[in-house]
Amino acid sequence: MATADTEETDGDFAFLETAEPLPETPADFSFLEERVEPVETATREPSPEADALAPEVEPAGEEDHVGIEPAEVGEEDDLGEDEADFSWLDADLPPEEEERSEPAAPGVPAAPPRAPVPDDAGFRLRERPAAPAPAAPAPHVSWAERLRQGLARSSSQLSGSITALFTKRKLDEDTLQDFEDILIQADLGVETAMRITDRLSEGRFGKEVTGQEVRRILAEEIEKTLTPVAQPLELDLEKKPHVILVVGVNGTGKTTTIGKLAAKLTRGGLKVTLCAGDTFRAAAVEQLKIWGERTGSEVIAKQIGADAAGLAFEAYDRALENDSDVLIIDTAGRLQNKAELMAELEKINRVLAKREPDAPHTVLQTLDATTGQNALSQVEIFRNVSGVNGLVMTKLDGTARGGILVAIAAKHRLPVYFVGVGEGIDDLEPFKAKDFASAIAGTPLN
Ligand SMILES: Nc1nc2c(ncn2[C@@H]2O[C@H](COP(=O)(O)OP(=O)(O)OP(=O)(O)O)[C@@H](O)[C@H]2O)c(=O)[nH]1
Ligand SMILES: [Mg+2]
Numbered sequence: 001m002a003t004a005d006t007e008e009t010d011g012d013f014a015f016l017e018t019a020e021p022l023p024e025t026p027a028d029f030s031f032l033e034e035r036v037e038p039v040e041t042a043t044r045e046p047s048p049e050a051d052a053l054a055p056e057v058e059p060a061g062e063e064d065h066v067g068i069e070p071a072e073v074g075e076e077d078d079l080g081e082d083e084a085d086f087s088w089l090d091a092d093l094p095p096e097e098e099e100r101s102e103p104a105a106p107g108v109p110a111a112p113p114r115a116p117v118p119d120d121a122g123f124r125l126r127e128r129p130a131a132p133a134p135a136a137p138a139p140h141v142s143w144a145e146r147l148r149q150g151l152a153r154s155s156s157q158l159s160g161s162i163t164a165l166f167t168k169r170k171l172d173e174d175t176l177q178d179f180e181d182i183l184i185q186a187d188l189g190v191e192t193a194m195r196i197t198d199r200l201s202e203g204r205f206g207k208e209v210t211g212q213e214v215r216r217i218l219a220e221e222i223e224k225t226l227t228p229v230a231q232p233l234e235l236d237l238e239k240k241p242h243v244i245l246v247v248g249v250n251g252t253g254k255t256t257t258i259g260k261l262a263a264k265l266t267r268g269g270l271k272v273t274l275c276a277g278d279t280f281r282a283a284a285v286e287q288l289k290i291w292g293e294r295t296g297s298e299v300i301a302k303q304i305g306a307d308a309a310g311l312a313f314e315a316y317d318r319a320l321e322n323d324s325d326v327l328i329i330d331t332a333g334r335l336q337n338k339a340e341l342m343a344e345l346e347k348i349n350r351v352l353a354k355r356e357p358d359a360p361h362t363v364l365q366t367l368d369a370t371t372g373q374n375a376l377s378q379v380e381i382f383r384n385v386s387g388v389n390g391l392v393m394t395k396l397d398g399t400a401r402g403g404i405l406v407a408i409a410a411k412h413r414l415p416v417y418f419v420g421v422g423e424g425i426d427d428l429e430p431f432k433a434k435d436f437a438s439a440i441a442g443t444p445l446n
Pocket of ligand 1: 252253255256278332366395396397398419422
């Protein structure tokens, strides 16, 4: 096009050649290409002036825009005589916009986020999407906090009822009776409920008491009941291997607790052997094998349907042979009212006692904290059948109803060695009476 025009008008503008020679063609227009890059830079900024002017410049392909480093622009100074025409490209860059791409100086607040450009604004921005905010590290939640969260539902119910009952009311027989009912509903058991109401009435009868005071007394009394059962698991290594038989109703967390316990013990430098005594399900054996791998413990298992007592017997020998400090025997979950299955547990004890009269040294029962009253009868029966002498309460991180542990402690006085506060390897914690009591009563920990 340029060539045709030149030819047609050649004669008309001949004088121009004599008056002022045209600049050399290649040099004249190279600046256009070079200037494209600042246009791109300018159009990245929300500058209406730049936007209005930009269409007058020969648009360049996208690729042209992308590859040029901003630093190159300043270096290209031989732009020809028309440089002044395009000075707006540089002039229009608002300095504060340039600063936005710089990291904010320490102590200087970051520029506020730019509002999105409306569709009818007449200009569009093409810019790199903002880098996603770095993921915040997962906050470490202490076991006491998880316990608190797990018990939050039942504790806030209890707390709400206490507040409702004791607001602007003098302590009389009816109030005390209502309070006792609230405590029984919270699974604390009749014995504990009566003890707490007795304690509350001491010196306060006929007077107004606050919900806060009631909660404090509640926490103190629960702690008193639980303190004697909050004991560490004792392992007598004079009689190696110390045998721990783990029993309980289906799904109460036996196998998971075994895994977590094996982790604790092996970390403590003890050698542990695991026995896959749940010979009913292949998945149960696999589950234990995974825990064996995780904790570096040998797992003794047999084919599905094998006699669990016979396997326990063999596992004992193997644990002796490999010089284990502790042998932990998993069992199949069973309902406490299934006599035939319960008899099988008895058999495990009998067979083990043939090898070592005191074995199993510890019979650990797992209780699911989301179960209410039924846990009391579970302890009753498993204790009778297999000589349970220690408890672990699991799933206290979920929607737990911890009150029943108070009733069980008051009635059976069995040691509670650990509580499960999650499914992970580290989610087994020693039972602490004070933390548990304050989580149930909804009082602050001090
Ligand atoms: N949230 C939570 N889940 C748990 C806890 N303990 C166990 N679980 C989960 O509860 C489920 C049952 O746990 P298991 O260890 O298989 O229970 P089990 O008593 O061996 O079950 P059976 O062998 O079927 O009788 C699994 O999904 C576990 O991950 C705990 O403390 N907290
Ligand atoms: Mg299991």
